[in-house]
Amino acid sequence: MVKIGTNVLTQGGNQVIFEKMQDIVRQISMLQREGHEVLLVTSGAITEGLSLLDRFKKNQFSGESGSTASKQVLAAVGQVPLMRGWERAFSELDILSAQALITRRDVSDRLSYLHARNTLLKLLELGIVPIINENDVVAIDEIAEVNIGDNDHLSALISNLVDADLLVILSDVDGLYESDPRANKEAVLITEVESVDDYVLSIAGSAGDRGRGGMATKVSAAKIATESGADVLITNGNAENCVLSSVSNERSGTFFPAQSSKIESRRRYLLSNVVIKGHLTVDGGVEKALRRGSSILPVGVVGSDGDFQRGDVVDIQSVSGMRIGAGITNYSANELGQIKGMQSSEILSKLGYEYGEEIIHRNNMTLT
Numbered sequence: 314m315v316k317i318g319t320n321v322l323t324q325g326g327n328q329v330i331f332e333k334m335q336d337i338v339r340q341i342s343m344l345q346r347e348g349h350e351v352l353l354v355t356s357g358a359i360t361e362g363l364s365l366l367d368r369f370k371k372n373q374f375s376g377e378s379g380s381t382a383s384k385q386v387l388a389a390v391g392q393v394p395l396m397r398g399w400e401r402a403f404s405e406l407d408i409l410s411a412q413a414l415i416t417r418r419d420v421s422d423r424l425s426y427l428h429a430r431n432t433l434l435k436l437l438e439l440g441i442v443p444i445i446n447e448n449d450v451v452a453i454d455e456i457a458e459v460n461i462g463d464n465d466h467l468s469a470l471i472s473n474l475v476d477a478d479l480l481v482i483l484s485d486v487d488g489l490y491e492s493d494p495r496a497n498k499e500a501v502l503i504t505e506v507e508s509v510d511d512y513v514l515s516i517a518g519s520a521g522d523r524g525r526g527g528m529a530t531k532v533s534a535a536k537i538a539t540e541s542g543a544d545v546l547i548t549n550g551n552a553e554n555c556v557l558s559s560v561s562n563e564r565s566g567t568f569f570p571a572q573s574s575k576i577e578s579r580r581r582y583l584l585s586n587v588v589i590k591g592h593l594t595v596d597g598g599v600e601k602a603l604r605r606g607s608s609i610l611p612v613g614v615v616g617s618d619g620d621f622q623r624g625d626v627v628d629i630q631s632v633s634g635m636r637i638g639a640g641i642t643n644y645s646a647n648e649l650g651q652i653k654g655m656q657s658s659e660i661l662s663k664l665g666y667e668y669g670e671e672i673i674h675r676n677n678m679t680l681t
């Protein structure tokens with residue numbers, strides 16, 4: 314996953330530079346050819362909005378651009394040309410891209426979490442590059458000056474959502490320095506941070522932090538992403554082949570190794586009793602199929618217990634009552650009561666709607 318901020322996209326100017334987009338997209342296309350699945354988190358909507366309002370002589374408004382409400386208006390205007398640029402750059406290389414506007418609140422809500430995860434994973438499976446930005450129009454604290462509300466933080470949450478292996482945060486400096494490289498020419502670049510502790514957070518706070526989007530937010534984003542199982546690289550987005558080299562031995566910048574495996578972190582989450590809302594029982598054949606990586610279909614479910622909703626975590630049990638695993642259910646207890654034992658093709662006629670053929674998709678499941 315690649316996160317690119319406004320400063321890199323505009324090269325410090327007041328408009329996004331299309332050639333920069335083309336350069337990033339060229340590198341993403343090469344990564345795709347090597348078999349990597351890539352998502353892009355992009356900023357730049359507010360800046361694009363500001364430059365459009367100026368062009369349309371609505372600058373009476375841009376004077377107030379400091380307030381949250383006006384930033385939301387700017388983002389609404391600017392998201393369109395921002396996406397137009399990305400879409401053009403991707404289609405020049407015959408790559409299909411998609412837009413996903415997501416807020417932090419969406420990631421903490423169980424249903425939106427499930428929907429966003431399923432959609433992004435499906436896009437990746439189809440070879441489509443998801444292009445993500447904050448949904449600034451509805452976001453509350455994302456644009457306001459709160460501690461870590463910004464696309465750096467969002468990219469860490471999305472890394473967790475899609476189980477990313479690597480989050481590359483492109484910066485306008487080379488990485489995390491021991492002191493502010495702008496003030497001190499001798500400042501030393503830290504090439505690897507074993508774990509983000511208070512000391513690291515404190516140097517990030519003083520090392521060239523220019524407020525929101527500065528090094529402090531990048532390092533706290535790195536903390537979140539590494540704890541959920543992704544490696545993180547903060548590197549200079551102006552360096553040649555910055556994205557390509559991030560997956561090679563030639564990577565430069567500050568590397569933060571994952572603090573736990575993704576599978577471990579998802580397992581811990583799914584298997585923690587705090588989140589379990591009920592259980593469902595599957596027949597013996599399904600149990601074997603699950604071990605081979607299958608999803609749970611209604612036909613394999615023999616019963617359920619508990620009052621769970623779509624998006625809740627449920628235990629998966631064998632007929633003898635043994636716990637096999639846990640997963641996020643696509644159907645509520647009530648719906649499951651009506652469709653268990655049926656073929657997936659019958660869900661629609663039974664319920665009048667459907668949320669997919671699986672009760673629990675293998676992507677959203679862990680086995681004990």
Ligand code: GLU
Binds near residue numbers: 318359464526
């Ligand atoms: N979502 C905002 C934009 O696209 C920027 C947020 C950030 O820079 O972190 O302009």
